[in-house]
Amino acid sequence: MLFAVLCFFSVDFIGYRAVALILLLVVSVNAILFDIFPVLLSAFLSAIIWNFFFIPPILTFHIGTPEDGLMFLMYFVIASINAVLTYKIREVERKERDEEEKLKTIKLYNTLLNSLSHELRTPVSTIIGAVDTLKESKDKLSPTNQTELLSQIDIASIRLNRQVENLLNMSRLESGMLKLNLDWCDLNELIFSVMQKLSPTNGKHKIVFNANENLPLFKLDRGVIEQVFHNIIYNAIQYTPDNSKIVICASHQSDNCVVSISDSGNGFPETEMQNVFDKFYRLPKSKTGGSGLGLSIARGFIEAHNGKIKLENNKEGGANFTITIPAETSFINNLKNV
């Protein structure tokens, strides 16, 4: 429209037939930028505008000469073809993109199946193997070996159960079925209880948490947040060398509950840091075991609380996860004689 006005004033210099070409150019540009219907509309409108304002006699829809009549018809047809062709090209491109997307999903699905089948089959194989041995060669086994097989079954079933829990949590997140059950939480107590639950799996790591007595109560989903801390600390225990230190800090910053979990391990390679929270992602060459779900579930649960998780490497080495969750607070715990 703007171009039409410009042309209206310059028609004396360029002639009304050149205006048609300029308008056609505008329609073509529109065809690249917009969808089929706005483009067809602009083709139609520009034809009318050209007729009304430019074809003599101007300011009427009357067309003076048969030549102009032909021009007008041609203009309209070319503008429409232009619109339709551009639309078709775009359709083809879209299809290609969809196809690519689909291939990507299939690839992700395959990695998923590979890592998953390994994670699920290993403990199942252990259980089946150990049970067969116990059943078939019971008399040949020393009591020590029998106990050993039983404890292998025990370890395998705990591992299997953990992966099933992970998968269930992941599907809770993905299905959108996760409904937060918000209630007042004593964050110090929550962190201590996660540490207590982790103590059987933690042999050689030193986990340090100094309770912050000034914390208010936060309204959070306790079970879900427990899982978040559990996954991150469990991850640190699994992937930092023995005797590493894991330090947990909790604070309250402008209606956010902020928890940092920092370890003295080797940290993450800078290039991998953005992938760490991706589903099924595991660092290249990381030790066997693990599904690549733990941190991704942690992030999902935090985001369900509208919170954020940030990963950095400490200057003195090791990784640092900072979790920031906006939450309603209550300072009732700091009042005396409630």
Next chain:
Amino acid sequence: MSKAEILIIDDEPQIRKLLEINLESNGYKVLQAATAKEGVIMAANHPPELILLDIGLPDKSGHEVLKELRTWFNKAIIILSVQSSETDIVIALDNGATDYLTKPFRTGELLARIRSCIRRNNTNEKNSLLTCGNLQIDLIARTAKRNNEHLKLTATEYNLLSLFAKNEGRVLTHQYLLREIWGVGYQTETQYLRVFIGTLRKKIEDNPNQPKHIVTESGVGYRFN
């Protein structure tokens, strides 16, 4: 004393078999039902000492069965449920379940719960002096001792502690605790509960950060040991 009878209502034959072997080898007599209907009939014909009730039954929800049983059955009912179903557990406890276990559970845990439930079936709650580990609570004098030393408790702290002690080994839901201690209308004021649990733990626990007496059952309530 004759063997205590336990009725298992669960549709999974494997779970029933496992429980049967386990319980029989620990001196209990086991009865089994695979459906809600069968279970209710068996319980009515021959009331057991304890019922293990699965929440996910094929013919009827375990919650319905629980409500039905509770209209006349006043002995222990332990609910078996799958993990991550806090809401289910809270509903069941509020509907009169004595306790719960989430599958998969450890045998030791199962036996401890059963023992504690059966013990409660048989105590007549007349004892005014309660002992839980290093704690002693005198219900008449309204006093409490830890390692034989007098504890200075506020009225609310004492009420909370004595309520816990009367229900030793049993999980008490947030709602129940709030209703019993603060009264009707306070059921959603869990922040009071958090505060008093915190101060009470500081007074009765050896290490308040790793509580042994008042254990948090995430999303459900507290269990006193």
